[in-house]
Amino acid sequence: MVRSRKYVGLLLLSALLGAPVAAVAYGFLALVNYLQPALFIRLPVGMGFHTAPAWWPVPLLAMAGLFVALAIRYLPGTGGHSPADGFKPAGTPAPADLPGIVLAALASLCLGVVLGPEAPLIMLGAGLAVLAGRLARRDMPEQAVAVIAAAGSFAAVSTLLGSPILGAFLLMEASGLGGAMLILVLLPGLLAAGIGALIFVGLGSWTGLGAFSLSIPGLPPFTHPSLAEFGWALAIGFAAAFLGTGIRRLAQLVRPHIERRAIILTPLVGIVIAVLAIGYAEITGKSSSDVLFSGQSALSSLIKNASSYSVAALVLLLVCKGLGYSLSLSAFRGGPVFPSLFLGAAAGVALSHLPGLSVVAAVAMSMGAMCASMLMLPLTSVMLATLLLLSDGIAVMPLVIVSTVVAYVVTARLTPRPAPAADQPGPEVVEADPEAGDRGGTR
Template structure:
């Protein structure tokens, strides 16, 4: 197959698809970042406030729920899959469904709900890739559409994670790619991701908006592993699945109410998420952004400024973030990766002063164990934790692996979580 003219043509098309998909992904991420800054920081000042008042997040996150629910309820498709069902790649959305995916994700991410951009980017990249095949060849077989759609997803997610290889690794594990077809499906995606990364750098040189990277600089050096740390790795691996199980259980328990009354209930959930952020800020004096949003931007400062956090403030942060994350999973549209990383990092910072433990290995184990428990992708979870910790990541790899494996296996022993079905929608699949 690799030597066939059709496959070579698919490689060329994948390279071409990487260009517009990377541009769209860059624009989407830049728009989300600009809206977050404008709505939560600049707009209150323009309206005459010295800073955003205490209640400011309430109408914004409530509006997030209202707009997201309208997209899911009235636009074609379901505006993407429900994040409470876990990390899923699935098939690419139809072209008519792309506006719903885009708008629901924009309303979710820019107005404060606790989800990340990775799932919408994968859906948008896949949808644009599939659309490109249909434009070039209207009678293209489903396998060709799926191949180029996957390449589009590769290009989109790689812009977010800052690495074509990390994006490819995530999608391979999530989609269960393997065997003889692994290289056949992987090569177009890698090519699209590589071309997309070059486009990303080029756009950054023109706009100066910055590129995206998971790596956190200026971490304290870490060089020595100890036996005690492996004991803590096992404890992280046993604790994280319980927290993840509670998070998903609450999200799925709320979904029947969401399905029954999509718009009012999702709006109320947005108000509840804002209320959690406000309560946390009033008790601790920290910003509401620690609870709101995906945690992608706040993750670095949480780790590098860990000395400014008390144990009580960190414990309250974990509780509020988990609750806000769970409510967001139940009704909004976005991805589960970055909130899982943030919660795992907060657990690590809180545990960093335990006997025989220090900040960098604690954060690595916390992120790895929490991601493995929430995403059910152990290989990607280990890689995410080590990439985040830059040069220290190579040293903590053994600890992260132990925490990830224990968390993944321990999670299989927990009771299965029911998945309530959504109500049937006229002319489409069940709404979730």
């Protein structure tokens, strides 16, 4: 298949689509990055306040709930898939679904909901790529459509996680593909991701806005893991599994009740998230943005300023952001990756006060374990927690692997097995053959 002319044409089409899809994705992230401070910082100042009053997140989160509920109910595509189901392939969205996906994502991300941009970007990239592919050739086979959709998703998240390789691993592990099919989908996707990364870098330099990617520079050096830190890796993985399972279980428990009366209850959920952020800010004196948003931009600041956070403040941050994260998963639209990383980092900073545990090791192990528990993607979780730490990542990787594997296995044991489908055939009944006699045969 790779040697065929049709596959080469598919590679060329993926490369051509990577540039415009990446440009749209960059524009989406730039809009989110502009609207967040505009709504939470510049707007209250423009209305005559010296700074944003403490109650300011309440009306914004309420509006987020209303906009998302309207998009889910009245626009095609239900605003994308619910993040409470985890990071799973949701199929290729139809072109008519894209406006609802974009509106629900912008309302969630810009107005303070505790979710990230990766899931909407993946769906947006896939939908745009398929739309362009079908415009170029209406009779495109379904297999080609699936490959083009994957390439669009690769291009859209090419540098969001700090590297095109990280985005590729995230998508491939989530898709569950393997064998020859993995190679057939991976090559166009990597090509589109490479083109997309160039577009992200070029637009970041040309616009002066920079790259909207995750990185944690300026960390203290980490030389090698100790025996005590390997012991802590087991404990951290075990604890993260229970925390992540609790967040997902609560989201899945609350979601059916919200969906029945979404227009009324989704704004109320937004208000509860705002109250959690306000309570945290009033008690600790820190910014409410620690609780709100995905944590993508606040992650580096949290780790760099770890000494300014008391253990009590960090525990309260875990409680408030964990509850806000769970409620966001149940009612809003967005991605689960960045909040899980932020919660892991906050837990790691708190745990670094324990004996025999450095800040870098604690943060890395906690991020990997929380990500594995929330996403159920162990390889991606290890890569996220290590590559984001730059030069410290290689040295701390053995610890991250241990904590991630423990978190994944314990989470799998804590997760109930799915009930069999109603139309699924039961086990075949094997009856004795009366004619078999002494032969002992069965039928």
